Amino acid sequence: MAAAAPEARIGHDPRCSERRVAPAAAGAQMRGMACDPGASVGAFLCQAGQALRAAGIESPRQEARLLLGHAMGVTEEALLRDPRAEVPPAAAARFRAGLAARLDAVPMAHILGRRGFWTLDLAVSPATLIPRPDSETLVEAALALFPDEAAPLRVLDLGTGTGCLLLAVLAERPRASGVGVDRVPEAAALAAGNARSNGLTDRAAFLAGDWATAIAGRFDLVLSNPPYIESAVVPTLMPEVARHEPARALDGGADGLDAYRRIVAALPGLLAPGGAAVLELGAGQRAAVEALAREAGLKPAGCRADLGGIERALMLRG
Numbered sequence: 001m002a003a004a005a006p007e008a009r010i011g012h013d014p015r016c017s018e019r020r021v022a023p024a025a026a027g028a029q030m031r032g033m034a035c036d037p038g039a040s041v042g043a044f045l046c047q048a049g050q051a052l053r054a055a056g057i058e059s060p061r062q063e064a065r066l067l068l069g070h071a072m073g074v075t076e077e078a079l080l081r082d083p084r085a086e087v088p089p090a091a092a093a094r095f096r097a098g099l100a101a102r103l104d105a106v107p108m109a110h111i112l113g114r115r116g117f118w119t120l121d122l123a124v125s126p127a128t129l130i131p132r133p134d135s136e137t138l139v140e141a142a143l144a145l146f147p148d149e150a151a152p153l154r155v156l157d158l159g160t161g162t163g164c165l166l167l168a169v170l171a172e173r174p175r176a177s178g179v180g181v182d183r184v185p186e187a188a189a190l191a192a193g194n195a196r197s198n199g200l201t202d203r204a205a206f207l208a209g210d211w212a213t214a215i216a217g218r219f220d221l222v223l224s225n226p227p228y229i230e231s232a233v234v235p236t237l238m239p240e241v242a243r244h245e246p247a248r249a250l251d252g253g254a255d256g257l258d259a260y261r262r263i264v265a266a267l268p269g270l271l272a273p274g275g276a277a278v279l280e281l282g283a284g285q286r287a288a289v290e291a292l293a294r295e296a297g298l299k300p301a302g303c304r305a306d307l308g309g310i311e312r313a314l315m316l317r318g
């Protein structure tokens with residue numbers, strides 16, 4: 001099926017919000033610009049901005065500020081307060097290493113080691129997907145399904161990765177608790193660390209496992225953002241994604257639907273009475289996943305679009 005292919009073809013991968021401009025166009029913009037060759041903040045930002053633009057990075061100046069702020073251990077605001085300040089040698093070395101990595105298409109989130117999601121600051125690693133803004137649509141859908149802030153919800157997050165979905169819901173529903181499962185033990189450990197750093201460790205548990213096979217019990221809310229890109233499309237994604245994010249977080253099999261088949265089949269045995277599931281979809285996957293859900297005896301209960309208008313968060317009832 002078409003699944004995520006159209007997004008990949010036009011260079012906007014649903015798994016990556018960064019876009020590229022054509023290097024030739026960027027080169028034209030740069031002509032005639034000269035940077036101060038010194039070691040000041042301003043000089044470093046200028047040189048890095050030009051290098052990043054020439055590499056086709058869409059927001060080169062912003063990325064240069066992020067890299068230099070990270071290397072110097074200061075905020076972007078503090079950086080810009082004194083562009084003539086000298087960059088200390090150790091920070092300069094860190095900055096050059098970060099810039100080289102970024103020019104090699106290492107995602108900015110991996111260089112910084114962090115990514116914001118919903119209201120949370122999360123550690124990220126190459127063990128799993130970098131959380132995407134599109135996935136916040138699932139959090140919105142889940143909160144709309146369970147609007148009572150005082151409800152003691154039991155939540156299950158299948159393919160938890162950084163724990164972003166589960167932790168965002170727990171942050172909004174103070175009496176909710178939940179379990180996150182990931183096949184990759186390093187991802188489950190990363191999520192547990194994120195629960196700790198966000199003060200949610202007493203309500204969140206994480207374990208390594210194959211979808212819900214190790215789970216006993218019923219849940220009010222099941223969340224999942226499974227791998228859903230067609231196998232043949234994965235190598236064609238932007239280099240940041242194809243080269244630096246794990247295929248097991250992206251690859252949904254020949255038609256992109258392998259994980260949905262497993263998860264949807266398990267849902268009737270996981271949902272408590274009155275419970276609901278919210279699944280992330282790739283572009284164009286709604287009809288196919290709804291059909292799988294109906295076959296499993298579930299009732300489709302609507303689909304929420306992301307900010308780009310793509311049907312992203314499919315809601316299912318038991």
Ligand SMILES: C[S@@+](CC[C@H](N)C(=O)[O-])C[C@H]1O[C@@H](n2cnc3c(N)ncnc32)[C@H](O)[C@@H]1O
Pocket residue numbers: 127128129130131132135158159160161162163164165181182183184187209210211224225226227228248249250
């Ligand atoms: C698309 S990522 C989503 C991560 C995170 N939930 C998010 O929204 O950013 C899919 C996650 O599912 C995990 N995964 C893949 N196959 C799995 C399986 N059979 N059982 C459990 N987790 C699996 C991957 O390791 C990856 O962390």
